[in-house]
Amino acid sequence: MKGNKPEIKTCHQPKYQVGIDLGGTKTEVILLTNKGKELFRERVATPVDTKNNYTSVLETIHTLVSQALSVVSPTDDYTIGVGIPGTIDKKTGVVQNANTTWLAGHYFKMDLEKKIGKEIYMDNDANCFTLAEAIGGAAKGYKIVFGIIMGTGCGGGLCINGILHSGNHGIAGEWGHFSIDPEGEKCFCGNIGCIDTKLTGTGMARSYKKQMNQDLSAEKIVKLARKNDKECRQIFDQFLDDFGKSVGGLISILDPDAIVLGGGLSNIPELYTIGIERVRKYAYHKEVRTPILKNFLGDSAGVFGAAWLGCNT
Known part of the structure; x- marks a missing residue:
């Protein structure tokens, strides 16, 4: 580029x-x-x-x-x-x-x-999103690319050698509907504790309301967490830990050459520092080297x- x-x-x-x-x-x-x-x-x-x-x-x-x-x-x-x-x-x-x-x-x-x-x-x-970032964006030049969108929802896609892989049912990459918390919130898909209920702005806001009984946007939760607000820091830390578990598990299963993040939450800088540390903690490898990239095309x-x-x- x-x-x-x-x-x-x-x-x-x-x-x-x-x-x-x-x-x-x-x-x-x-x-x-x-x-x-x-x-x-x-x-x-x-x-x-x-x-x-x-x-x-x-x-x-x-x-x-x-x-x-x-x-x-x-x-x-x-x-x-x-x-x-x-x-x-x-x-x-x-x-x-x-x-x-x-x-x-x-x-x-x-x-x-x-x-x-x-x-x-x-x-x-x-x-x-994944196709575009794999052939003309942040993940250009990588063979196996997994794209993740984190915004109001959480979706994913898989691109191999510049070609989308959709799978037998057309759902390859639907990473957001993998359940990681059997005690979690019910997802719109019908399952409990999906990644989609965790790694989204609505998920973060829902966690705050459940804990504090009042509304606060994900953007404000992150800002207050950086100012050491106790409740917001706890919710934000859980978000980063859920990111580590989810992406670490993805790497353990698929072992892609690169992961590229998109959606509004991809603009959170801590994902590329603390988040990556958590990924390394949970992935099934002692020295995870998978690049986790911020999108280029927005x-x-x-x-x-x-x-x-x-x-x-």
Whole structure:
């Protein structure tokens, strides 16, 4: 990488790649050439609280794709990739495990293909993040890359030699739904004590409320912990210890060449100092050398990864 720009992936397939990053609050589109040049980018609010969120999102994505393609010739070939907060069941084609619950149970890929009149490449947003960071971001040059997103939820993805690995059920990398605390909180997935209930901003805030019976954001908990507030320091230390257990266990099972962190909580500096010490404590190796890297592409990773889905076959 040079300067503050990613090394953009060259795609040997069609001339253009359209990427859509569908999030809970924003939806972003990008148009790239197969040489990696950015031609168009737009970000809009994801429809919420409408009478039919699902139909509104289909229309929003259709509009964004049309806007992006308006800057190129209609005769040029292109791919469209979409990153979503969920996975596609390989057997049925429906969305499953979606944090954005109104997506769950829908044939989103097929409905979007029907709406746009074009084949769609679709994958989990954490997979798109991992793909982007593996081929054009912080983990470029590493063979086996595990990407972790820690924000309001906790997801993951696995990229091997620049190709996403989705697994038999399409859930490879769903590290956030591994239970590490049988006495913990119930996760939205139905299990108890998932990593998703621990290594998230909502998880940290929930721990504080349970202990102090009042609301406090994760950001404020971390700030007060640094000022030696007793309760906040205890909760933050538990967060770092849970990080060590979770990532240490991941390394013991997968032993990736690099791990890259994304999401809002990836900006916590202590993850790369105390957090790494805890990882070394819990991993099944005396001298863990696995690089744990902060993302390079920020919140642009998802849309780049979505665009590159069409080159990832």
